[in-house]
Amino acid sequence: MTTDATSRRGARQSGSNEEMNEPASLQRKVDFLRGPYVVGILLLTLIGVFRYLGISLQFQGLTFFGLYLSIAIQSTAYTLVLIALQYPSEHFVPGLRRIINRPELILAGLALGFLFFRLLPIGFAIPALVAVLFLFAIPLRKISKVLMPGLYLFVGLLTAFGFNVAVVTVRFEPNYDRVLQQIDRLLLFGHSVSGLSHRFAASVPHFIPGALLVWYALMFPQIGAALMLCSAMISREYAMKFVSAILVAYALSVAIFFVFPTHSPYFSCVGHVSAGLPGAMVQIQEQFVQTATARFHGLRAPLGPEYYISFPCMHIAQPVIAMWFLRRWRRMLIFLGIVNLILIFAIVILEWHYFVDIIGGILIAAISIWLVDIRTRRSVLTAVA
Numbered sequence: 001m002t003t004d005a006t007s008r009r010g011a012r013q014s015g016s017n018e019e020m021n022e023p024a025s026l027q028r029k030v031d032f033l034r035g036p037y038v039v040g041i042l043l044l045t046l047i048g049v050f051r052y053l054g055i056s057l058q059f060q061g062l063t064f065f066g067l068y069l070s071i072a073i074q075s076t077a078y079t080l081v082l083i084a085l086q087y088p089s090e091h092f093v094p095g096l097r098r099i100i101n102r103p104e105l106i107l108a109g110l111a112l113g114f115l116f117f118r119l120l121p122i123g124f125a126i127p128a129l130v131a132v133l134f135l136f137a138i139p140l141r142k143i144s145k146v147l148m149p150g151l152y153l154f155v156g157l158l159t160a161f162g163f164n165v166a167v168v169t170v171r172f173e174p175n176y177d178r179v180l181q182q183i184d185r186l187l188l189f190g191h192s193v194s195g196l197s198h199r200f201a202a203s204v205p206h207f208i209p210g211a212l213l214v215w216y217a218l219m220f221p222q223i224g225a226a227l228m229l230c231s232a233m234i235s236r237e238y239a240m241k242f243v244s245a246i247l248v249a250y251a252l253s254v255a256i257f258f259v260f261p262t263h264s265p266y267f268s269c270v271g272h273v274s275a276g277l278p279g280a281m282v283q284i285q286e287q288f289v290q291t292a293t294a295r296f297h298g299l300r301a302p303l304g305p306e307y308y309i310s311f312p313c314m315h316i317a318q319p320v321i322a323m324w325f326l327r328r329w330r331r332m333l334i335f336l337g338i339v340n341l342i343l344i345f346a347i348v349i350l351e352w353h354y355f356v357d358i359i360g361g362i363l364i365a366a367i368s369i370w371l372v373d374i375r376t377r378r379s380v381l382t383a384v385a
Helices: 002-053 061-086 088-100 103-119 122-135 140-144 147-171 177-187 193-203 207-217 219-234 236-259 279-296 314-325 330-349 355-384
Strands: none
Touching (some): 002 147, 061 088, 147 219, 147 236, 177 355, 193 330, 207 330, 219 236, 219 314, 219 330, 236 314, 236 355, 314 330
């Protein structure tokens, strides 16, 4: 008799809990899809803007997909470095043992290594080989968790780059770089970014600016690694929240760019080409200058991987957001803090941004994190109510 009564009470309580959890579950699904819905609306808006401005609706798809794939491979290797730092004995060593204990993976690694090193630059061949081998040691369900946030990030970035091009088409001139230059002179005690950059390039061996350029480029796999860690080690919902913070930062940057258009120091620097900076980088920067100028004067070419916004600096905003979302892992956080301090130096000394852009990027990151967290807290309160 007592047992039956207890069972009935347990059943009623279980049913009550399910009824309470159902709205919360529904709210989580709504929150999960809200960001992609907004990006979809913005993408449709971008198509309308491109049609109005006469910009080709085509985009350099192979270039975008190639870049995204290469960053994904580098991100996998970056993820393994972070896991090795944080969990050397818990996750990294067991994964390494699983590979060693499977002879077919060793043979596959030798074959792929030969192929990669024959066909790819060494800087890409090594992370590609490491990534492919370790993917075999990761459960498929963990890998699949990355797909939806990764697609969300790709479409969001494509949309942000599109709006950045639309703004350049109508608001390239006048620009407010002189304002940033004046603020920099106050912050840098009378010096300018270009002056410091040129003196640095003239006083150090040539390989140092080249190494700083590699460090600058490693920002992209850092964001990919944060996405993978958020997805595989926490939850897909947490990774979507991380991507939302990144895309909110881009949206704020594009809005600022429309109201307050600014370009990077290399746009207006007369001696930039002959300053002794890495030739490949200078060539890319000069291409950006020519393409932005041409777009403002009537070029309506398909969208490419081109980004023109100086203030705020998204190259530091994104790592700050990544550090916030990875803050539960102390060793990773310390490592990324050191990496990003050097990154700030590389951004400025290679003339990619003004120093004040860095401050603006950190502020944009903080605002984006706050906006995403506020939305999440309100969703939780709504679900509880």
